Amino acid sequence: MSEGFRAGPLDRDATFYVAGHRGLVGSAIWRTLEAAGFTGLVGATSAELDLTDRAAVFEHLARIRPRYLVLAAAKVGGIMANSTYPVDFLSNNLQIQVNVMDAALEHGVERLLFLGSSCIYPQLAAQPIHEDSLLTGHLEPTNDAYAIAKIAGILQVQAVRRQYGLPWISAMPTNLYGPGDNFSPQGSHLLPALVRRYDEAVRDGLDEVTNWGTGTPRRELMHVDDMAEACLHLLENYDGPQQVNVGTGRDATIREIAEVVAEVTGFQGRTLWDTTKPDGMPQKLLDVSKLAGEGWTARVGLRDGIAATVAWYREHAGDLRE
Ligand SMILES: NC(=O)C1=CN([C@@H]2O[C@H](COP(=O)(O)OP(=O)(O)OC[C@H]3O[C@@H](n4cnc5c(N)ncnc54)[C@H](OP(=O)(O)O)[C@@H]3O)[C@@H](O)[C@H]2O)C=CC1
Numbered sequence: 001m002s003e004g005f006r007a008g009p010l011d012r013d014a015t016f017y018v019a020g021h022r023g024l025v026g027s028a029i030w031r032t033l034e035a036a037g038f039t040g041l042v043g044a045t046s047a048e049l050d051l052t053d054r055a056a057v058f059e060h061l062a063r064i065r066p067r068y069l070v071l072a073a074a075k076v077g078g079i080m081a082n083s084t085y086p087v088d089f090l091s092n093n094l095q096i097q098v099n100v101m102d103a104a105l106e107h108g109v110e111r112l113l114f115l116g117s118s119c120i121y122p123q124l125a126a127q128p129i130h131e132d133s134l135l136t137g138h139l140e141p142t143n144d145a146y147a148i149a150k151i152a153g154i155l156q157v158q159a160v161r162r163q164y165g166l167p168w169i170s171a172m173p174t175n176l177y178g179p180g181d182n183f184s185p186q187g188s189h190l191l192p193a194l195v196r197r198y199d200e201a202v203r204d205g206l207d208e209v210t211n212w213g214t215g216t217p218r219r220e221l222m223h224v225d226d227m228a229e230a231c232l233h234l235l236e237n238y239d240g241p242q243q244v245n246v247g248t249g250r251d252a253t254i255r256e257i258a259e260v261v262a263e264v265t266g267f268q269g270r271t272l273w274d275t276t277k278p279d280g281m282p283q284k285l286l287d288v289s290k291l292a293g294e295g296w297t298a299r300v301g302l303r304d305g306i307a308a309t310v311a312w313y314r315e316h317a318g319d320l321r322e
């Protein structure tokens with residue numbers, strides 16, 4: 001165990017920097033922290049502070065001097081964005097992580113949570129994927145650049161713990177969804193893409209929609225509010241060098257997930273599959289026993305989470321980012 005960690009509530013009045021506070025994950029973490037009584041939350045948009053600008057990041061942290069930090073800022077996208085722009089996913093993410101963590105070290109951030117992703121694990125890892133699978137095999141080629149950046153982030157957290165004894169930690173979430181997601185048809189992840197596609201089909205009276213791939217891969221989807229609660233729980237309870245998987249422990253085929261979205265949106269037509277589009281990992285189900293051992297399990301069921309997301313999308317579709 002590193003020096004300076006005591007399990008228990010974080011100081012509600014301390015300065016707490018949520019990097020990426022307007023994104024899907026960062027905004028959910030912000031809501032969760034606010035609801036838990038944190039009064040010193042700080043955020044900065046990418047227009048206000050470009051985290052790839054190293055000098056600006058150091059100036060920002062010197063000014064705000066956070067005691068706690070969640071790193072939820074990253075270049076993020078679905079399977080097509082990842083495979084089309086690997087340079088951006090590697091380079092931007094390495095720069096953001098290294099800048100934020102170096103500046104956090106320089107300015108004495110006590111507790112830092114780095115967010116990675118389940119795509120760090122080998123393409124053919126044994127399922128459900130245990131934390132010990134890291135670096136035991138080849139990565140999935142559709143997101144290897146992003147995964148390497150995220151693996152470097154885990155190593156940086158471990159290195160800070162080893163060299164400086166700070167209680168920094170890493171969490172690896174499964175595929176997330178919820179309010180404030182990126183619903184752009186080409187760049188988004190599966191769930192927001194389906195919500196938008198089926199909703200538009202209902203609105204436009206279409207009798208067919210076409211999804212990507214074969215529909216046979218399996219994915220574990222988690223509502224982002226659950227993810228945010230898990231992050232606060234880990235910050236208050238977990239201290240170890242190994243990354244912690246954050247998921248529901250349940251998965252479904254893409255076809256089954258699409259059926260739920262079709263039903264919830266009221267789509268009654270046919271679903272076709274464009275097999276020229278990539279499937280990606282055949283299965284990506286996290287072993288969440290470590291997280292359960294820390295005393296936390298997910299609450300939001302898939303159908304309820306999708307229904308809430310469809311309702312949110314219908315209310316906000318007019319003013320979404322592309
Ligand atoms: N979405 C998912 O399914 C999953 C996400 N994760 C992880 O969670 C974290 C957050 O992802 P998510 O919320 O989905 O992503 P989003 O794209 O929704 O949000 C990313 C955030 O990062 C900020 N950002 C990006 N680049 C910069 C930059 N150069 N300078 C400053 N800020 C920047 C954006 O700021 P702004 O809005 O101001 O431009 C935005 O708020 C990432 O680390 C990701 O790997 C892990 C697993 C699954």
Ligand SMILES: C[C@H]1O[C@H](OP(=O)(O)OP(=O)(O)OC[C@H]2O[C@@H](n3cnc4c(=O)[nH]c(N)nc43)[C@H](O)[C@@H]2O)[C@@H](O)[C@@H](O)C1=O
Nearest residue numbers: 077078079082117119143189190193211212213278279280
């Ligand atoms: C969280 C994780 O997410 C990414 O990995 P992924 O899970 O493969 O990404 P995805 O959500 O985009 O797709 C999941 C599955 O769904 C199928 N699929 C069907 N129809 C659509 C569709 O319309 N859009 C998308 N995006 N996928 C579709 C698609 O063919 C694939 O089989 C990483 O790149 C990386 O970003 C990462 O960390």
